[in-house]
Amino acid sequence: MIEPTTLTVSGERFLARYDFTGDQSTARERAERLCVEQTIEFPADLVGDDDIRRHVIGRIETLAPIAEGVVRAEISYAVETSAHELTQILNVLFGNSSLLPDVKLVGIELTESLVAHLPGPRFGIPGLRDLLDAPDRPLVATALKPMGLSAGRFGRMAGEFAMGGMDIIKDDHGLSNQPFAPFEDRVRAAAEAVRAANDRTGGRTLYMPTMNGPHEQLDDRLAIALDAGVGGLLVLPGLTGFDHLRHLASRDDVAIPLMGHPAFLGGFVSSPTGGIAHATLFGTLMRVAGADVSVFPTHGGRFAFSPEACTSISEACREPLDQLRPIFPTPAGGMTRDRVTDVVSFYGPDTVLLIGGNLHREDDLVRSARAVRDAVG
């Protein structure tokens, strides 16, 4: 038995929603175990009637079936368990329980003091619309690809897409620092080409290079990108961690929008009964971590997300969530020019359309980009 402990706690509690597969009585038992697993990870019978039991162990707030064989629990945690750190918030929400079968994290609610530590998206939908002087139309984005081209050719390509009026041009998520087009050469070439195009057209195209790279080089790459005058950053939290995104969103010297990419996050949504709900992962968590734009594979493309999953993601990007700004859902992964109208009608105008390789079906990239830009009004 652990000696009884007295603690000072604020009473502020954040909340997670979990769906348990099974009937109500086993769900309650599993929810009770989860309250322990996610916090003290210690035999509950060895904790007496003290403040650890009262405050540190998670607390079931509600528990009720939501569908045949699915029981939803709302579990709250003392804000102190999170140390107000995003890494530890994620750890409390789903660290060990990510390893459990048949429990899915389907929602989170922060608290006032957590939001104060997690500023969330710096721009969000309204800020990015201001920056691009695009008050209400869907935005259009594309990527520099394919891997294998030189920095010079990517620079030329970026300039052409900017001349064609694309709002955002990002590095393909697979570009990092390959010898074909080293990071610094590529970023300087693309940033310069986009600036030159903007100067000619009066446009505001943003070039967003990738911040995927070795831990000890992330700061140097950021410095290069900022020095080159890039318009935003592409961040891959599956590879560099959600807290890297939060870090970039919190830095005073990074006053540019961030695009979150789903690479290496798919495992979390690969099981119907475990992992993290699409909306929670690609909507809520991206937003909490500070992405202004969240990329995900749209239904009907190369991936297999359902229309319902895609709708849920776009809703999670935009719905009220503490005081965090709404962000742009960005359906991608097989988007084509002829789908633009359908996609806009499915997702609505507060959407970034990300069209990659398909723009190259026409050799004149300026014209190809312009056609997409014109299609969104």
Next chain:
Amino acid sequence: MIEPTTLTVSGERFLARYDFTGDQSTARERAERLCVEQTIEFPADLVGDDDIRRHVIGRIETLAPIAEGVVRAEISYAVETSAHELTQILNVLFGNSSLLPDVKLVGIELTESLVAHLPGPRFGIPGLRDLLDAPDRPLVATALKPMGLSAGRFGRMAGEFAMGGMDIIKDDHGLSNQPFAPFEDRVRAAAEAVRAANDRTGGRTLYMPTMNGPHEQLDDRLAIALDAGVGGLLVLPGLTGFDHLRHLASRDDVAIPLMGHPAFLGGFVSSPTGGIAHATLFGTLMRVAGADVSVFPTHGGRFAFSPEACTSISEACREPLDQLRPIFPTPAGGMTRDRVTDVVSFYGPDTVLLIGGNLHREDDLVRSARAVRDAVG
């Protein structure tokens, strides 16, 4: 059509193994698409007969059924696509394809130049055995818990476990910088208590604090830990990224062993047909990234890993893999004192037994630890 490109490549190629659910002909088609998805992510018909097609697009080396409805493909990638960066290696192996249903990453093979950039485990099984003067017995480890205790109490607890002869005492994975026991206070108290105990007993117990924390504080926490003279580090790559582990394993000033923890990685193993194989994630990737010890939930505990999955992880920790040192599999998650003999007989002597809360079933922690230590010889 992209203008033909000429590239200089080494010819060195790394390899991934994927299991596709389905029949052989659809598997071949999906493997071909995966070769494109993981590299150029660009319409293949727009790439001519050039060096991008020849070298950058992944290449199917073998493809054959391995079981009813499961087809295994070996796909190789030019080492240049990885930029010799772990983040980008993971991106090429499974970045976008983690989002595909019914394909599982089940194995990887590096190349000589990749291994040169990824030193892997600094100690591995032989190095950690030397450090602990334990040439052949299983090792025993425990954790400081439950969250809610003060730094002083964790310090006392660490001293008692060290007096009892535990080989490794780690922070519970849920401890970070909570107000109950702030990081610096806890780390200094535990490191000092373990040092004092080692001085008294002549033992070599290693205390390993967690390196889970905000991106911009990771270096400071490392500096505090090193200054306190800790014996190793606990790393949570699901939260801070696999490359953070690699970074720590590569730093000259971090000449201590690293323990990799599975928190927030479970999503990858939650689907039978998607995600990453248990052995690849908790064995191979932890080892490639530089963990000397890889923690995973053992069968028969609080989690639901099968005995077969656990065996596969321990094999992947120890089997020949390029020139990387073998590492200690560390079954955990509900280990108890009375299971020690069974667990050792299941996993063999090259194992770290991680027993947490169960040690507290006896109030005398020195005696409780000693009983476990004695049980392994």
